[in-house]
Amino acid sequence: MGRVVTVDGNEAAASVAFRTNEVIAIYPITPSSPMGELSDEWSAKGRTNIFGTIPEVVEMQSEAGAAGALHGALQGGAMATSFTASQGLLLKIPNMYKIAGELIPSVIHVAARSLATHALSIFGDHSDVMATRATGWAMVASASVQEAHDMALISQSATLQSRIPFLHFFDGFRTSHEVAKIEELSDDDVRAMIDDELVAAHRLRRLNPDAPVIRGTAQNPDVFFQAREACNPYYFAVADIVQSTMDRFADLTGRQYRLFDYVGAPDADRVVILMGSGIGAAEEAVEALVARGEKVGILKVRLYRPFSAEALIAALPASTRSIAVLDRTKEPGALGEPLYQDIITAISEQTAAGNVAWDGFPRIIGGRYGLSSKEFTPSMVAAVFVELDKDDPKVHFTVGIVDDVTHLSLDVTDDLNTEPDDVVRAVFFGLGADGTVGANKNSVKIIGENTALFAQGHFVYDSKKSGAITVSHLRFGPRPIKSTYEITRANFVACHQFNFLEKMAVLEVAQEGATFLLNSPFGADEVWDKLPLETQQTIIDKNISFYVVDGVKVARDVGLGGRINTILQTCFFNLAGILPPEQAISEIKEAIQKTYGKFGQTVLDRNFAAVDASIAALEKVEVPQAATSAFLRPAPVPDTAPDFVQRVTAMMIAGKGDLLPVSALPVDGTFPTGTTKFEKRSIAQDIPIWDPDICIDCAKCALVCPHAAIRMKVYDPSFLAGAPETFLSKEYRSREMPGNLLTIQVAPDDCTGCGVCVDICPAKSKEEVKHKSINMLPKSDHLATEQVNFDFFLALPEPDRTEVRLDTVKGSQMAEPLFEFSGACAGCGETPYIKLMTQMFGDRVSIANATGCSSIYGGNLPTTPYTTNADGRGPSWANSLFEDNAEFGLGLRLAQDQSVEDAKVLVSRFAGELGDELVEGLFAGVTDIDEIGLAAQRQRIEHAKKILVDIDSTEAHRLLAGIDTLAHKSIWIVGGDGWAYDIGFGGLDHVFASGRNVNILVLDTEVYSNTGGQASKATPRGAVAKFAAGGKPTGKKDLGMIAQAYGNVYVAQIAVGANNTQTVKAFAEAEAYPGTSLIIAYSQCIAHGIDMETGMSHQKDAVESGYWPLYRFDPTAEAEGKHSFHLDSRAPKIPFMDFAMQEARYAMLARTKPEEAERLFDLAQDDINNRWHLYEQLAEVDRVVADDDEDEEVRA
Amino acid sequence: MSVDLTTRYLGLDLVHPIVPSASPMTGNLASLQELEEAGASAVVLWSLFEEQIEHDEQQALALAELHAESFGEAVGGYFPTLEDYNTGPGEYLKLIRNAKEHLNIPVIASLNGTSIGGWLRYGRLMEEAGADALELNIYMIPTDPRTTGADVEQQYLNLVTTLKGSISIPLAVKVGPFFSSIPNMATRLVEAGADGLVLFNRFYQPDIDLDELAVQPNLRLSTSDELRLPLRWTAILKGQVLGSLAVTSGVHTAEDVIKLLLAGADVTMMASALLKHGPERLTEALDGLRLWLEANEYESVRQMKGSMSQASSPDPEAFERGNYMKTLVTFARPMR
Secondary structure, rough: OOOEEEHHHHHHHHHHHHHOOEEEOOOOOOHHHHHHHHHHHHHOOOOOOOOOOEEEEEEEOOOHHHHHHHHHHHHHHOOOEEEOOHHHHHHHHHHHHHHHOOOOOOOEEEEEEOOOOOOOOOOOOOOHHHOOOOOOEEEOOOOOHHHHHHHHHHHHHHHHOOOOEEEEEEEEOOOOOOEEEEOOOOOOOOOOHHHHHHHHHHHHHOOOOOOOOOOOOOOOOOHHHHHHHOOOOHHHHHHHHHHHHHHHHHHHHOOOOOOEEEOOOOOEEEEEEEOOOHHHHHHHHHHHHHHOOEEEEEEEOOOOEEOOOHHHHHOOOOOOOOEEEEEOOOOOOOOHHHHHHHHHHHHHHHOOOOOOOOOOOOOOEEEEEEEOOOOOHHHHHHHHHHHOOOOOOOOOEEEEOOOOOOOOOOOOOOOOOOOOOOOEEEEEEEEOOOHHHHHHHHOOOOOOHHHHOEEEEEEOEEEEOOEEEEEEEEEEEEOOOOOOOOOOEEEEEEEEEOHHHHHHHHHHHHEEEEEEEEEEOOOOOOOHHHHHOOOOHHHHEEEEEEEEEHHHHHHHHHOOOOOOHHHHHHHHHHHHOOOOOHHHHHHHHHHHHHHHHHOOOOHHHHHHHHOOOHHHHEEOOOOOOOOOOOOOOOOOOOOOOOOOHHHHHHHHHHOOOHHHHHHOOOOOOOOOOOOOOOOOOOOOEEEEEOOOOOOOOOOOOHHOOOOEEEEEEOOOOHOOOOOOOOOEEEEEEOOOOOOOEEEEEEEOOOOOOOOOEEEEEEOOOOOOOOOOOOOEEHHHHHHHHHHHHHHHHHOOOOOOOOOOOOOOHHHHHHOOOOEEEOOOOOOOHHHHHHHHHHHHHHHHHEEEEEHHHHHHHHHHOOOOOOOOOOOOOEEEEEOOOOOHHHHHHHHHHHHHHHHHHHHHHHHHOOHHHHHHHHHHHHHHOOOOHHHHHHHHHHHHHHHHHHHHHHOOHHHHHHHHHHHHHOOEEEEEEEHHHHHHHHHHHHHHHHHHHOOOOOOOEEEEOOOOOOOOEEEOOOOOOOEEOOEEOOOOOOOOHHHHHHOOOOOOOOOEEOOOOHHHHHHHHHHHHHHHOOOOOEEEEEOOHHHOOOHHHHHHHHHHHHHHOOOOEEEEEEOOOOOOOOOOOEEEOOOOOHHHOOOOOOOOHHHHHHHOOHHHHHHHHHHHHHHHHHHHHHHHHHHHOOOOOOOHHHHHHHOO | OEEEEEEEEEEEEEEEOEEEEHHHHHHHHHHHHHHHHOOHHHHHEOOOOOOHHHHHHHHHHHHHHHHOOHHHHHOOOOOOOOOOOOOOHHHHHHHHHHHHHOOOOEEEEEEEEOOOOOOHHHHHHHHHHHEEEEEEEEOOOOOOOOOOOOHHHHHHHHHHHHHHHHHOEEEEEEEOOOOOOOOOHHHHHHHHHOOOOEEOOOOOOOEEOOOOOOOEEEEOOOHHHHHHHHHHHHHOOOOOOOOOOEEOOOOHHHHHHOOOOOOOOOOOEEOOOHHHHHHHHHHHHHHHHHHHHHHHOOOOHHHHHOOOOOOOOHHHHHHHHHOOOOOOOOOOOOOO
């Protein structure tokens, strides 16, 4: 029996892939990224594969690039692999065809994830792998963490034997991220399955000048077909090879797999066929139903391609009468989903060949389940069997949702409980990054590796980047745990944040008699009255044993700050009784030693102290007979919210989105904007409170706020009539706009408490320097007042945009932000730029947004931050893909321009009705981009609409549909450095070359922020990032220079925290430039390892050190006799080290690898000096030959 | 016959009494070697700070866990998992080992802190790494009016006792001058286990930046003027307090060294002078000391050491004089 370990699916697969390969080419994509990251970590540690070498891990610019590198490595004779999912897998398809066509053995591992269709989803289903089934790769499906480990090796062995490349997949998140106890394959096990002769044979086939061959020829109609058929024998041999490999594996480990594995009644008449993690739930359902006497079973599909019809028939019971095939994907337009079609074809062929034991043809129905990690439970499986029992079942159905539109969904009525009594089921609600999940993973490890019990951990994350809620589902039991679904009958529930009780029905998952542990600042004798009524009632109704512990106080007392995880974990072990108390404590401490030892003794000492203090702080609460609370859980959205928000969005916010039927959702993925304002997250502890006496009206606070949670308005004093007496204002000092008042107002329930506004505020009290014009103060003291103030503030009028200097800092901040309250991190460096853009141009902008942080905080449900003004106008936004964003934006511009042409043609046709003056005005006004011109054009359009609406013709209707395009529309192409520098660069470059009127905003965080900090080509030399753990050895790509090389692209490099004015100017100039504009915006990020509160003022150091020079390249300047390249920042004043040592991404290297750090930092300083030297010269350069000189040259 | 410059400090025999004290110059092997070449008779290594160790350890953990397990696409956090965070005293211990390997002079390690804590175990680790002696630098800035002088003094003594209890190499204690009774404190420190005292700690004093309206502590290097304070107290303590006496702050020239030796110092320590003028300054001071002793026909440093301490000085009252006072003229001696 092998060594027992607790790992997740990704690690289980990667462990085998790493040991059996020499080259690993990857690109990060959720949920597969950890496989590449682990490989990189192991490689950096010097771990070797079974061949004795250290695998080389290389991060490419995209998955397409990774596939190319993979193909090259394979052609070069190396054992090579890649890890991917979803969109990334799609990008590999062209190379997959090639690799299979060339019969090169390889295994790639996929954490199967939904493809982006009407929406993007990071969650698991089979739509990505199903898109590759025509490539000629073999496909193997794992249904559990143990299988992800085992099948990885079986696939690797089989590919070498068969020369067919293998795609090994397992469900994203459900398996990839599930932590479970498995038996580890030793290096000897791995060696035993990998035939060195076959590796040698692979080596011999490489591209080799010593024995040259030619591949990738271009073939003609005379031979292509025959050559394509020549590989047939290889494919016919795969099924037997895989089975014999599985048999050999069984001899080695005792775990026997078959191409198809049947489980259930031997005389079953109803069989469900499926693959992937759904098997776990299905197997439990079958066990329960068979125990009831039902004749049912399931068939597990292991080898999906090549599909062995013989093996399928051999595995099905002879008694089979009806079959339901479950697919975890959707192929609209097809007769049925892929597995269903394969089963029907297989059974049809085998029946025709007379190879079947039954008479007639079984009834076969096909259903879809579990798309995008939708829960798939034993009850749903039971419903499928019920359907199969009907005389007239649905031939095509869905299960797990309510389809009230096409009525394909099955009713799930039998609440089949397959959870045994001897399994501990614990659910923990935690705040993202509070350590809850980490502690739970630790608990799974402790129990899994130190007892005979089996352990499973499944973790559900939030869509928000700060203040997110995590839910951990842990199971511990005496038998292997197959429950691949969330816990709804918990015998232990822990809530690690007191205020969650107000946000969600935490105890809904608790079963009768469960234990409830609450992290509470209130002791056992006062907590009851602090609970919402619903919580009290549930505790009483379900007879729950209720405990509290003041985790925060214990943590603070031992010097752990806010880290409560060790404390709550200790209490969990104490209450759950899985291990005897002393053993639990000693195991926890040992786990702490193992996990935290490398950080230092202080960390260990404090955590040990926390463990010791935890039990003493645990108190049992006496539960009264009746619920007595004075308050209810507040509604998720106000009842003044629009209909869609109340019916649909509110359900999602309350965690009840699963209950929404199909009719509630838009048919094409189109959602209304402006919904974040209805989700009052109220996550700040402290919020900024304004002292008007000190304020100097600079507007910096509003400018730098990531969430539009502190705003400025300038208005006539008459509007103060009826103001609440707590509402503050001051005289606005301005020559251009005299006689007005100014208010700086916080949105108290939307503020995240990041403190950036206070940090940037330059105004200090003369009496008490620490007191600024805004100060962070406890929200609890100010919430009620500021709620009232904010409501009044919103009702104050917006300024007349034609009278405000929108291209100045103050002017821009007087304008209404049309991007608010996103789920971005507290202190995010990207969002202030977006907010500014919407203040300056929001009512006329369409945004093409690349995948990345900006598409997540910009478009992740349930609520989205782009909103509308009082006229109903606002940014229209779409995320297409990652790699195509620049092209997508170009497409928007092409459409806009063509629509204008179309409208002009139609306007001409209606010249008679509209009148010459109006027509002339409309034509002239197309190019007006200033506020006055735009307002006038809109007025003309309204006037024209009034006339057109009375004309009854299709052309008039068509003109009405498109006439708004005659008013200037701006296209902004937005994305991060991952898109701009790497995966989307090809398209971006093409857009530069196009010269079309689009504005590109690159939010440069110098790393792949959204997926957890992998290095990009924007990562500077010496910075630590994933895949650059030893400091990035190469310098940062100069995207701005590349764009400038075209000569007709406007380029600006900006940093709002260092120079507000240049930032606003750059946006105005970019918008005004009638060609392609590029803005590269410095965005601080949590991945830099800085105190985010000072992130904005920290930008000053970035600029002063020359690390981030500010400049503008204006193609129109030469025509005015000026230089096109203009430096907006000064020569470096402080050394690189002064800036860099304030950031962990640099300081960490200095600490862990001092010599290498010194070498790289010296080079980094050189990078800065040399670049400045170059820029200084460029600022004096004439790019264009002057006219007189030109004549002279021609004459000469 | 040449003058015998040897001196004994903390039980260590040194070839002469001029030693570089803890500063950035004594924090890396290259400059330590330069100092040895310039003639240093021992070195005090750049300090390891209690708050820095604890802060660094907490920060390393905070970074590893930064926003981890919070958002589904970045479950593992935003930084690569590193093998070794090099927190704790690892680097410092390596410095000690390197110094011992490459230098022929005694190496005194330096530890900085204010409270009893786990960090005190580093003293033992420093001994294990080969340090010849340990200098404990205690700098407490009490700001709470409820903290009494006695509280502060007791804290100092507890620190010394605890540290001394865990090591077997000599322990020097570097303190500031802000005690009500320095002789009393000095005696009690020696009783608590100090083998020597280093007078005095120069605290970084905060300055106000008028442009930013911010408080910035910054380093102003010392001048010879600052010699007066430790000079007085060395002279007073010499002979009354058992244990070695070392003086730091204000030692810039040979004259400074000579004055301190006369007052009773066993060792004089230079930091600012070396930072300002380089290791050559030490050679110059050493040469100056030798020349003066030869010119004034002294046999050895041992001979002249403390010859002008308060006990031995012809003008003992001068050491006690605090403020300006008219010099008293004695007209007649009192009857006995």
